[in-house]
Amino acid sequence: MTIQWFPGHMKETEQFLKKAVSNVDVVMEILDARLPASSANPLLDKICNTVLRIKVLNKSDLADPVITRLWIDYFKTIQRGSEVIAITGTDTADTWRAADMALTGVKQSRSRRIRIMVAGIPNTGKSTIMNTLAGKKVAKTGNVPAITRYQQRTAIKNRIDIYDTPGILWPVLENLNGAYRLAASGAISDTAIDYNDVALFTLKYLITRYPDALKERYLLSDSIDDNGGPLILETIGASRGCLRKGGVVDIQKASELLIREFRSGKLGGISLESPEDFLSESLLK
Ligand SMILES: Nc1nc2c(ncn2[C@@H]2O[C@H](COP(=O)(O)OP(=O)(O)OP(=O)(O)O)[C@@H](O)[C@H]2O)c(=O)[nH]1
Ligand SMILES: [Mg+2]
Known part of the structure; x- marks a missing residue:
């Protein structure tokens, strides 16, 4: 994407x-x-x-x-x-x-x-x-x-x-990880992003770097899998009442909730990239 x-x-x-x-x-x-x-x-x-x-x-x-x-x-x-x-x-x-x-x-x-x-x-x-x-x-x-x-x-x-001055981006966001981080932070209009993709990207990072903050905020079980993003969204949706007709979890709403809470600092002080991440991603280019 x-x-x-x-x-x-x-x-x-x-x-x-x-x-x-x-x-x-x-x-x-x-x-x-x-x-x-x-x-x-x-x-x-x-x-x-x-x-x-x-x-x-x-x-x-x-x-x-x-x-x-x-x-x-x-x-x-x-x-x-x-x-x-x-x-x-x-x-x-x-x-x-x-x-x-x-x-x-x-x-x-x-x-x-x-x-x-x-x-x-x-x-x-x-x-x-x-x-x-x-x-x-x-x-x-x-x-x-x-x-x-x-x-x-x-x-x-x-x-x-x-x-x-008005905030400006640049025409082509060629670094996909960078684009996801910008989207998660709120620098890109909601109309230009897919919340579910951005939530899964953010969760992958949180699972690796901030598992305790994630567990504490959403009362998750002790073991969270590196690829457990979809399951975590299900859990968040169910516990926070993000439901569609028939009680089915609305993943879109759960994704929006996660991003909203990350943006407003509800998970605590969280950085989406370190200098080490930046340097290793630059080497991959
Ligand atoms: N937590 C926190 N929120 C901040 C800080 N600085 C700004 N904000 C909030 O971030 C949001 C964006 O702030 P703005 O000052 O409108 O940002 P801007 O860079 O002028 O945005 P554009 O005009 O759209 O380019 C607002 O909700 C501010 O209250 C900060 O240091 N900490
Ligand atoms: Mg401004």
Whole structure:
């Protein structure tokens, strides 16, 4: 199965970013801390290669803190020179630490305001971060992708202007594991994904890496098989009342429930990829 989602406003945003990027002082690239490699947009690498950029692993409250630490080390050592920070975008102190890090390399001048651009894939928390820095709600946010459709500038304290931009993906999501992780995280519209496929992909990972979290949340028996995804969905569906007429488990509903609960952190801090996964998958290409 392939997953693709590149609506028109993303192409327009790509064109906008190409023009606008040379006029900003620094770009804060907002990644999803649960999938820092899969949520890195290769288009942004190309567009931003001449401008100062820091990586912000947002939603770190939803990620596995041990894996997030590994990612920070990975970016600092393997990708030498990358400034990187993990934050929770609703936390003011965290978010200002990220902004201060972004400003470290910026030459400041009394005659001009500083321009920070916030960019990344959909639903990683860009507008939330702008709101937190502004100290009030200036942009709409929401837990579905493509909430922001147009760029928006907001003046904040310390003579800084923040430019929030719509989340963009790239036309072909060639890495299928990466596409599934994006789908599980909520970066891809529900209309472009098959929930059952995404739930089975997510379960396979959870069974291997987070079996205890899975067992605890869904009261599963002690032994869960590596290929036990379909059975687990049956169990979740039956215990949570995801039923069709005649009491048959509705696997679609059970899949939606699992993904919804993963996205909102009900299973605890979970990361969908580690640097090791990323490196071994890159070698397979
Ligand atoms: N748990 C958690 N939720 C967050 C965090 N940051 C943002 N969110 C939530 O994530 C969802 C997406 O946030 P937005 O700020 O709208 O994301 P965006 O990147 O602007 O999305 P687009 O405009 O669609 O590209 C919202 O429901 C936010 O409340 C965070 O650090 N932790
Ligand atoms: Mg937004």
